[in-house]
Amino acid sequence: MTDKMLAFGRDILAAQPFSTMMGARLEKFDNDSVELVLDLRDDHKQQHGFAHGGVVSYLADNALTYAGGSVLGDCLTLEFKINYVRPAIGEGLIARARVTASGRQQAVCHCDIFAVKSGVEKLCATAQGTIWRVDPAP
Amino acid sequence: MTDKMLAFGRDILAAQPFSTMMGARLEKFDNDSVELVLDLRDDHKQQHGFAHGGVVSYLADNALTYAGGSVLGDCLTLEFKINYVRPAIGEGLIARARVTASGRQQAVCHCDIFAVKSGVEKLCATAQGTIWRVDPAP
Amino acid sequence: MTDKMLAFGRDILAAQPFSTMMGARLEKFDNDSVELVLDLRDDHKQQHGFAHGGVVSYLADNALTYAGGSVLGDCLTLEFKINYVRPAIGEGLIARARVTASGRQQAVCHCDIFAVKSGVEKLCATAQGTIWRVDPAP
Amino acid sequence: MTDKMLAFGRDILAAQPFSTMMGARLEKFDNDSVELVLDLRDDHKQQHGFAHGGVVSYLADNALTYAGGSVLGDCLTLEFKINYVRPAIGEGLIARARVTASGRQQAVCHCDIFAVKSGVEKLCATAQGTIWRVDPAP
Numbered sequence: 001m002t003d004k005m006l007a008f009g010r011d012i013l014a015a016q017p018f019s020t021m022m023g024a025r026l027e028k029f030d031n032d033s034v035e036l037v038l039d040l041r042d043d044h045k046q047q048h049g050f051a052h053g054g055v056v057s058y059l060a061d062n063a064l065t066y067a068g069g070s071v072l073g074d075c076l077t078l079e080f081k082i083n084y085v086r087p088a089i090g091e092g093l094i095a096r097a098r099v100t101a102s103g104r105q106q107a108v109c110h111c112d113i114f115a116v117k118s119g120v121e122k123l124c125a126t127a128q129g130t131i132w133r134v135d136p137a138p
Numbered sequence: 139m140t141d142k143m144l145a146f147g148r149d150i151l152a153a154q155p156f157s158t159m160m161g162a163r164l165e166k167f168d169n170d171s172v173e174l175v176l177d178l179r180d181d182h183k184q185q186h187g188f189a190h191g192g193v194v195s196y197l198a199d200n201a202l203t204y205a206g207g208s209v210l211g212d213c214l215t216l217e218f219k220i221n222y223v224r225p226a227i228g229e230g231l232i233a234r235a236r237v238t239a240s241g242r243q244q245a246v247c248h249c250d251i252f253a254v255k256s257g258v259e260k261l262c263a264t265a266q267g268t269i270w271r272v273d274p275a276p
Numbered sequence: 277m278t279d280k281m282l283a284f285g286r287d288i289l290a291a292q293p294f295s296t297m298m299g300a301r302l303e304k305f306d307n308d309s310v311e312l313v314l315d316l317r318d319d320h321k322q323q324h325g326f327a328h329g330g331v332v333s334y335l336a337d338n339a340l341t342y343a344g345g346s347v348l349g350d351c352l353t354l355e356f357k358i359n360y361v362r363p364a365i366g367e368g369l370i371a372r373a374r375v376t377a378s379g380r381q382q383a384v385c386h387c388d389i390f391a392v393k394s395g396v397e398k399l400c401a402t403a404q405g406t407i408w409r410v411d412p413a414p
Numbered sequence: 415m416t417d418k419m420l421a422f423g424r425d426i427l428a429a430q431p432f433s434t435m436m437g438a439r440l441e442k443f444d445n446d447s448v449e450l451v452l453d454l455r456d457d458h459k460q461q462h463g464f465a466h467g468g469v470v471s472y473l474a475d476n477a478l479t480y481a482g483g484s485v486l487g488d489c490l491t492l493e494f495k496i497n498y499v500r501p502a503i504g505e506g507l508i509a510r511a512r513v514t515a516s517g518r519q520q521a522v523c524h525c526d527i528f529a530v531k532s533g534v535e536k537l538c539a540t541a542q543g544t545i546w547r548v549d550p551a552p
Contacts, residue, residue, distance in 0.1 A: 012185055015184075015185035016183070016184045016185050016190060017180050017182070017183050017184075018181060018183060018190035018193060019184075019190070020181070042155050043155045043156060043158070043159040044155070044156055045154070045155050045156060046154045046155075046156060046157075047150055047153035051156075052156035052196070053199045053200070053203070053215055054156060054160070054196025054197075054199050055156060055196075057192065057196065057199055058190070058191075058192025058193075058195065059192075061191045061192050062192060065191070076222070077222060078221065078222065078354070078382070079220060079221040079222065079355065079384075079406055080219070081217065081218070081219035081220075081495040082217060082218065082219075083216065083217040083522045083542065084214070084215060085514075085517070085522050086515070086517075100499075100526075100537070100540050101497075101499035101500070101537055101540065103499070103500075106499075108355075108497045108499050108540060110524075110540075110542075112514075123515050126515065126522060126524075126542065127542075128495060128540065128541075128542045130354060130406065130497060216492070216520070217522075217544055219357040221384045221404065221406060223376075223379070223382075223384050224377070238361075238388075238399070239359075239361035239362070239399055239402065241361070241362075244492070246359045246361050246493075248386075248402075261376070264376050264377065264384060264386075265404075266357060266359065266402065266403075268359060268492060268493055268544065291460075292459070292460045292466060293456050293458070293460075294457060294458055294459060294465075294466035294468060294469060295460075296457070298468070319431045319432060319435040320431070320432055321430070321431050322429075322431075322432060322433075323426060323429035323430050328432035328433070328472070328476075329476070329479070329491055330432060330433075330436070330468070330471065330473075331432060331472075333471040333475055334467075334468025334469075335468075338466075338467070341467070353467055353498060354498065355495065355496060355497040355498065356495070356496065357495035358493060358494065359492065359493040360490070360492065360493065
């Protein structure tokens, strides 16, 4: 089941031209957790050499939507909020999202985004968002 | 003065490899308003052919920071919140940001993001965020 | 029509025991704007003599819901975000909310909260929220 | 140490006339967690008999500030975001807040608010906020 969900999730990611350009990879996708990762390239950076806030928020947005989708099926992100807590420096980023509460129609999800430097993870942002089922709830 | 600010803002944008890859252009940058625009390319899209939420949130994040920077100088985005209100379809996106309130240390800014289709603008997202002065306030 | 809406809105406010205890009054309620006001009492304050953040956020929450209700009918607040920009000092508070975008099912609304001191209004908080129609959209 | 912090936290709560009127009690206050509780009274309710959103957001705001204060000392809440996930029904509410990330100047905190009905806790809201040190960081 988990393998099937992961394969399904990767198909969706592959169907997003923006995610392909960004180089994001889905490493986990089940009802308990989502993990979306990115190897940091130079063209992900801002003027100080950190990952651009837009790269971090892209991961948050996408991981939150996957988390919501794990319980709702076809869905969209209504909104989210993100706090940047530390510069995103290192060789990669990992976004881990989870469902905090879900009903028939909506899921409220959280996502932590970690920068990985020399193999050590440090939290660089944290997000909270609302995911909505596209079709009316059964 | 406005021309100088705009040139300065464009230099910063050009120094962000991610913004260069995204193809964003700064069209306005003064104390009253910021306008950051993007011609939509296929690699900005998600699986349904709309601009990816991450593209829209990148514009919001960056335009909010410019708005805060117009009154604070060197600054960073502490956090922001974005609501997606309509699929982002069309030939381009325009993010317009403004300062709602500012003190010595912080600015609270708003940003509206419009999708432009056949020359007609429609609001597709709206954001609110907190920008912080990097150096201690004078 | 406007008078009928205002009377209807006041009936709802009167049916909220918490709003009655808080002493909130609805001064405007139509499709263009909502105005919810409060005369500041000592028991609205925190330890420094300002209005408590919870009083300001109550006004934001309620005014945002009214704004959404003006276009959606029976509705509830899914979520909101509030920035405090200045201590809320004075003889009263005014929350002004408006609909920024609305569809069949949701409305995204903004609210500014002003403190009134010696008759002069100063912005003390600003909020953005998502309001949802209780019944399925027609 | 924990006892001293709790006593200190309770003194602050007692110095907030609004918290006294609301009937909030601080049950835990240390670097690991904050617990702010409320016995639900009729005058905490809205027109459907649930706790008013403003009551829930008051608890979130205050518990987030306590969490930030546990690591920053004298502080204020810059902003927060709250999602309502279930009607708040029952005999009481419990807000539990924690520090997710903190630096010299700011703390990003999360808070879950539970409704307690017949002794059973159910999550009714979840919040994320930014707390700021009042004095310049050492």
